[in-house]
Amino acid sequence: MAQTASTQLGSNAIAHHDGVASLPAPAPALHHLDNSDEPETKEDDDLTFHDLPSFPADVSTAPLLRLNLARLLNHDAAEEAKLWDACQNVGFFYLDLRGGTSSKRDSVHSDAAALDGDTLLHDAAELFELGREVFELSTEEKQSYDLKDQGSYYGYKGLGQGVVDAKGTRDANEFYNVSKDDVLDIGERLPAPEVLQKESNRELLAAFCRRSHAVVAVMLGVLNEKLGLPEGRLAELHRLEVASGDQVRWVRSPPKPTADAHTMSLGEHTDFGSVTVLFNRLGGLQILPPDSEEWQYVKPLRGHAVVNLGDAMVKFTASVLRSNIHRVVNPPGEQASHTRMSLVYFARPEDEVKLKVLEGSQVIDAKSKELNGGGVLQEEEDVTAKEWILRRAMGRRAGGDWKASEGTEAGRSKLY
Numbered sequence: 001m002a003q004t005a006s007t008q009l010g011s012n013a014i015a016h017h018d019g020v021a022s023l024p025a026p027a028p029a030l031h032h033l034d035n036s037d038e039p040e041t042k043e044d045d046d047l048t049f050h051d052l053p054s055f056p057a058d059v060s061t062a063p064l065l066r067l068n069l070a071r072l073l074n075h076d077a078a079e080e081a082k083l084w085d086a087c088q089n090v091g092f093f094y095l096d097l098r099g100g101t102s103s104k105r106d107s108v109h110s111d112a113a114a115l116d117g118d119t120l121l122h123d124a125a126e127l128f129e130l131g132r133e134v135f136e137l138s139t140e141e142k143q144s145y146d147l148k149d150q151g152s153y154y155g156y157k158g159l160g161q162g163v164v165d166a167k168g169t170r171d172a173n174e175f176y177n178v179s180k181d182d183v184l185d186i187g188e189r190l191p192a193p194e195v196l197q198k199e200s201n202r203e204l205l206a207a208f209c210r211r212s213h214a215v216v217a218v219m220l221g222v223l224n225e226k227l228g229l230p231e232g233r234l235a236e237l238h239r240l241e242v243a244s245g246d247q248v249r250w251v252r253s254p255p256k257p258t259a260d261a262h263t264m265s266l267g268e269h270t271d272f273g274s275v276t277v278l279f280n281r282l283g284g285l286q287i288l289p290p291d292s293e294e295w296q297y298v299k300p301l302r303g304h305a306v307v308n309l310g311d312a313m314v315k316f317t318a319s320v321l322r323s324n325i326h327r328v329v330n331p332p333g334e335q336a337s338h339t340r341m342s343l344v345y346f347a348r349p350e351d352e353v354k355l356k357v358l359e360g361s362q363v364i365d366a367k368s369k370e371l372n373g374g375g376v377l378q379e380e381e382d383v384t385a386k387e388w389i390l391r392r393a394m395g396r397r398a399g400g401d402w403k404a405s406e407g408t409e410a411g412r413s414k415l416y
């Protein structure tokens with residue numbers, strides 16, 4: 001008898017499929033490892049946000065694997081295998097940050113002091129408050145921090161100032177991007193509202209960057225080993241202290257009038273960079289799982305980040321790793337009447353890194369050969385991370401060059 005995705009995935013995966021006939025059928029099960037023999041801890045029982053309406057039980061959700069930072073820090077082989085699986089097959093997973101603290105003696109993690117999942121969760125909670133303050137400023141003031149005309153994607157983007165498709169349909173979110181280089185005093189200080197110039201808030205943003213980057217470094221370390229790349233290869237393309245397009249982003253979508261309920265808040269896309277660490281409280285994020293035509297919600301889980309890979313990892317690995325298409329729609333059910341805000345850390349390759357297939361890995365070489373044989377691997381473009389990110393980000397602004405903003409998954413979307 002066919003199993004449902006949730007029974008296949010076991011207790012450690014989040015999946016919900018109901019039997020309501022009017023809803024779309026569940027997508028085919030994702031590749032996975034079976035974790036059903038893992039005991040469920042008491043803590044795992046409570047993954048909901050108590051101050052918000054609950055995520056409805058009757059919508060189809062993506063059965064993403066749930067990884068645990070503490071286990072990855074202990075070099076737990078099964079956990080590393082799960083990470084490898086998720087990154088090859090889905091490109092999205094949950095990361096339980098609770099209790100994920102590195103021993104300072106662990107020399108494998110160079111920035112061990114910054115590696116603290118609980119403090120990262122705490123910083124994220126404070127940043128949700130700070131984001132609220134930023135968006136409460138007047139539209140006129142916020143608009144003065146739209147740096148598009150200076151050729152920058154940092155700063156503010158107003159509601160409807162981005163497009164969600166090639167026809168130019170306007171988005172339904174506003175966002176604010178803060179540069180890692182700015183808050184770590186590596187790059188120039190960009191114009192910003194007073195509240196973001198306050199030293200204590202710059203320190204909070206800097207701490208969030210360091211801690212998110214340290215979590216990303218753990219992921220990159222495991223992937224480096226699984227790919228069989230020379231030691232430290234991915235790490236040396238992503239040094240915290242070197243200029244890069246790493247950024248913090250707040251995304252805010254107000255509740256939509258009923259007539260507009262189906263307009264997208266944020267259009268279908270793949271992320272441009274390497275690894276994205278996302279903090280969600282209300283639903284609305286959806287992914288189009290591999291081999292599926294059905295968009296599925298990613299249900300937010302307390303204590304967890306949603307982590308996904310971006311196009312740079314696809315390019316570095318000749319598509320051994322996956323950067324999955326996703327979008328943001330209205331939060332489901334009762335959640336739709338609430339303003340949705342999310343907080344994101346985008347880790348990207350250093351500015352001058354060329355987005356080319358990496359050398360020195362048999363796994364990547366084999367994949368390149370396979371794709372070349374099938375004629376799928378396109379000739380590599382000579383593009384740096386900085387150029388790529390700028391082109392992709394600006395192409396999504398109203399009046400931008402949509403075609404130039406295409407990512408690695410263009411073939412998956414009907415909109416491209």
Ligand SMILES: O=C(O)CCC(=O)C(=O)O
Nearest residue numbers: 251271280285328342344
């Ligand atoms: O708001 C979200 O949940 C996702 C945001 C996102 O995908 C992005 O900013 O690239």
Ligand SMILES: [Fe+2]
Nearest residue numbers: 269270271326
């Ligand atoms: Fe994204």
